[in-house]
Amino acid sequence: MKKEFDKTLPPVARDFREMISDAVRLYGDREAYVIKTKKEKGDEPAGYRHVTFKEFSEEARTLGTALRDLYPEGSHIGVMGENRYEWCLSYLSVATCGDVVVPVDKDLNPDEIDHVLTESGSCAIIVSEKIFKKSLGSALRQIPEITLCVIMDEEDPEETESLPETEGNARITRLSELMKRGRELLGAGDDRYDKTVIDPEKMSVLIYTSGTTGVSKGVMLSQKNILTDMESVLACLEHTCEDSMLSILPIHHTYECTTTFLVTFRMGGRVAFCDGLRYIGKNITEYKPTMLMLVPLILENVYGKIVKQAKSSKLKWIGFKFLLGLSGFLKKFGINAGKKFFRSAHEALGGRIHLIVAGAAAMKPEICRDLERMGFKVRQGYGLTETSPILCVNRDSGNEYESVGPAMPGIEIRIDQPDSEGRGEIQARGDNVMLGYYKNEEATKAAFTEDGWLRTGDQGRIDSLGRLYITGRIKNIIVTNNGKNIYPEELERKIGDILYVKECIVWGDGSDSEEDTKICTTVFPDMEAVKEAAASESDPVTDEGLPELAEKLIWGEIKRINKDLPAYKRICRLEMRDTEFEKTSTNKIQRFKVKHTGG
Numbered sequence: 001m002k003k004e005f006d007k008t009l010p011p012v013a014r015d016f017r018e019m020i021s022d023a024v025r026l027y028g029d030r031e032a033y034v035i036k037t038k039k040e041k042g043d044e045p046a047g048y049r050h051v052t053f054k055e056f057s058e059e060a061r062t063l064g065t066a067l068r069d070l071y072p073e074g075s076h077i078g079v080m081g082e083n084r085y086e087w088c089l090s091y092l093s094v095a096t097c098g099d100v101v102v103p104v105d106k107d108l109n110p111d112e113i114d115h116v117l118t119e120s121g122s123c124a125i126i127v128s129e130k131i132f133k134k135s136l137g138s139a140l141r142q143i144p145e146i147t148l149c150v151i152m153d154e155e156d157p158e159e160t161e162s163l164p165e166t167e168g169n170a171r172i173t174r175l176s177e178l179m180k181r182g183r184e185l186l187g188a189g190d191d192r193y194d195k196t197v198i199d200p201e202k203m204s205v206l207i208y209t210s211g212t213t214g215v216s217k218g219v220m221l222s223q224k225n226i227l228t229d230m231e232s233v234l235a236c237l238e239h240t241c242e243d244s245m246l247s248i249l250p251i252h253h254t255y256e257c258t259t260t261f262l263v264t265f266r267m268g269g270r271v272a273f274c275d276g277l278r279y280i281g282k283n284i285t286e287y288k289p290t291m292l293m294l295v296p297l298i299l300e301n302v303y304g305k306i307v308k309q310a311k312s313s314k315l316k317w318i319g320f321k322f323l324l325g326l327s328g329f330l331k332k333f334g335i336n337a338g339k340k341f342f343r344s345a346h347e348a349l350g351g352r353i354h355l356i357v358a359g360a361a362a363m364k365p366e367i368c369r370d371l372e373r374m375g376f377k378v379r380q381g382y383g384l385t386e387t388s389p390i391l392c393v394n395r396d397s398g399n400e401y402e403s404v405g406p407a408m409p410g411i412e413i414r415i416d417q418p419d420s421e422g423r424g425e426i427q428a429r430g431d432n433v434m435l436g437y438y439k440n441e442e443a444t445k446a447a448f449t450e451d452g453w454l455r456t457g458d459q460g461r462i463d464s465l466g467r468l469y470i471t472g473r474i475k476n477i478i479v480t481n482n483g484k485n486i487y488p489e490e491l492e493r494k495i496g497d498i499l500y501v502k503e504c505i506v507w508g509d510g511s512d513s514e515e516d517t518k519i520c521t522t523v524f525p526d527m528e529a530v531k532e533a534a535a536s537e538s539d540p541v542t543d544e545g546l547p548e549l550a551e552k553l554i555w556g557e558i559k560r561i562n563k564d565l566p567a568y569k570r571i572c573r574l575e576m577r578d579t580e581f582e583k584t585s586t587n588k589i590q591r592f593k594v595k596h597t598g599g
Contacts, residue, residue, distance in 0.1 A: 012231050015198040015223045017096045019266055020057050027241055027268035028054040034272045035085045059089055064097035065193040066182035073098040076121045080104035081128030083251040083273045086152035086175060088261055090126040095204050098196040102206045103252035106131050107566045110139035116208045117143050120218055124148040140168040150175055200224040206438055209385055218438030219385045229388035229432035230263050232408035236393050241268030246289040248274045254389040255360050259293045288350035296363040297481035297516055303367050306345050327373040338375025345374055357381055360483025365401035380404045384456060388432040392468045406466040415462055422461040423471050427453040478508035480517035484568045495521055498557040500550055502526040503581055505589055520573040522594060524580055525550040551576050
C-alpha cells in the first residue's frame with residue numbers, strides 16, 4: 001500500500017530558533033544526522049555516530065552560548081569546510097545566537113578567502129582542519145580582523161605536526177574546546193543564548209557569489225528569506241519524516257544549504273554526508289537515501305553509465321530501447337513500470353529513491369525523459385543565491401522536461417519586455433528575495449526594478465500554464481555543469497594583462513555531457529610584442545612561424561595564471577584569431593558574433 005506523504009508541518013517558523021524547537025517537539029528522538037566517525041578499513045567495518053534532533057538542539061545551544069561569550073551579538077563569523085555535521089552545527093549555532101553566518105567556499109585560494117572574510121567584516125571563522133592546512137592558514141596572515149579560528153576536527157593522536165597556537169592575529173582552538181566552554185557557561189547559569197531575540201527580517205546569512213575582488217558580491221539573506229523559500233519548497237515536494245538525504249553538492253552553496261540541509265531538518269528527515277565525488281555511488285549504497293538534490297552533471301553521468309552498460313552488447317541495447325519505449329507508452333495510462341523494467345538501475349541508487357531534483361544548471365530534456373521512463377521521478381528547479389535560492393520547480397502534474405516549472409507558492413515571476421517570441425529578462429518578487437548586496441548600494445539599486453522586482457539577469461519565457469523556460473543568459477556569467485558561476489570578465493582581465501594579448505574573451509564549452517564545462521579563451525594576439533619576443537629566440541623565427549610562437553607564449557602565460565585559480569576556473573583551451581573582434585560603438589566586443597571552433 002502506498003504511504004501517504006506527510007504535509008502536516010507546523011506553521012511557518014518565525015526564525016531558525018523556532019525551527020529547531022519545532023523539530024525537537026515533533027521529532028526529538030528521531031535521527032537527524034548520521035556521521036561517519038571511522039572509514040571502513042580491511043575487515044574493520046566503518047563506525048558511525050547518530051545524532052537526534054534533541055541532541056543537535058542541545059549542541060547548537062552549547063556552541064551558541066560559547067560564541068555569545070566571545071563576541072557581541074551581530075558579529076560576523078565564517079564557516080568553511082567539507083559537507084559534514086560540524087558545518088551544519090556551526091551554521092545554525094551562529095545564526096541562532098544572533099550573529100551573522102558567512103559561508104565560505106572551501107575551494108577558494110588564499111587571496112579569494114582574504115577578499116570574502118575582509119569584505120564581510122568577519123571576526124572569526126570555523127573551519128575543517130584539512131581546509132585550514134590547505135588554504136586558510138596562509139590567508140589568515142593577511143586578515144588581521146580575524147581573531148579566532150576554530151578547527152572542526154578533534155585532535156588526531158597519530159598526527160605528528162601540531163597546529164600553531166596562532167596564525168596572524170587569530171588564536172587557534174578546536175571546536176571541542178569551544179563546546180567544553182559552552183557547557184561550563186550553561187552549567188553556571190549563563191542564559192544569554194536563550195534570551196537572544198532573533199529578528200527574522202535582519203541579515204542573518206551573508207554569502208558571496210562566485211568570483212573574486214571587484215566581481216563577487218555579498219548577498220544579504222534574512223532568516224525570513226530562507227524560511228519562506230523552505231516552506232515553498234516543502235509545498236512542492238512529497239515528503240515524510242521517514243525520508244533521508246545524502247548531502248553531495250558543496251554545502252556553502254545556497255542550493256545545497258537550503259534544500260538538503262535546512263529543508264530536511266525542517267521536515268524531520270535524516271541527512272548523511274558524501275565522502276567526496278568519487279564516493280557518490282558507494283555512499284548512496286551505504287546510506288540508501290530516498291531523495292537527492294543534484295546538479296545535472298552528476299545525474300547525466302549516472303545516466304551515461306546506465307547507457308554504457310546497455311550498449312555492451314547489441315541485444316542488450318535493443319532490449320533497453322524497447323523497454324524505454326514500452327515504459328513511456330504505459331506511463332500515458334498511469335502505469336509506472338520503469339522501476340520493474342530497470343530494477344538494476346534503481347538498486348545501483350540504493351533502491352529507495354522516490355525523488356531527484358536537479359538544479360543550478362540546465363538539464364538535457366532527453367535525459368530527464370529517459371530517466372522518468374526508467375521509473376525515476378526527476379524534477380528540475382531554477383533559482384539564484386539572491387532568492388534563497390529556489391524560484392521555480394516542476395510538479396507532478398504538467399511536468400515539462402524542457403521547463404524548470406512554474407513559480408513556487410508565494411513567489412511571483414514575470415518576463416520583462418518580452419520579444420516577439422515571449423523572451424525577456426526573468427524577474428522575481430517574494431519574501432524569499434534578498435535584502436540586497438552588502439555595503440554595495442549601487443549594485444543593490446541596479447538589481448531591482450523601480451517597482452521592486454529582482455532582475456535575475458537570465459533570459460526566459462513563460463508558457464500559458466505558467467511554466468518557465470530558460471532561454472539564455474543576459475549577463476555573461478558562465479554556469480558550469482556543476483553549478484559553479486564563473487565571471488568571464490575576471491579571467492579576461494588576467495589574460496588581458498599578458499604582454500602578447502591584445503584582446504580576448506572567455507567562454508564555456510559544455511558540449512561534453514560526460515565532463516564539466518570547459519573554460520576556454522579566444523585571443524587576438526599583439527603581434528608586435530610577439531615579434532619582439534621572436535628576436536630574442538635562439539633559433540630564428542620566420543613570419544610564417546609567428547602565429548605558432550604567439551600561441552606558445554600565450555599558453556605558457558595562461559598555465560601560470562591557472563596555478564592560482566581553483567580547478568573549475570582554469571582555462572582548458574586556447575583559440576587564436578587573426579583579426580580584431582567586432583565591437584559596438586562604445587568599443588565593447590560583441591560576444592554573440594564570435595565563432596568558436598570547439599563549441
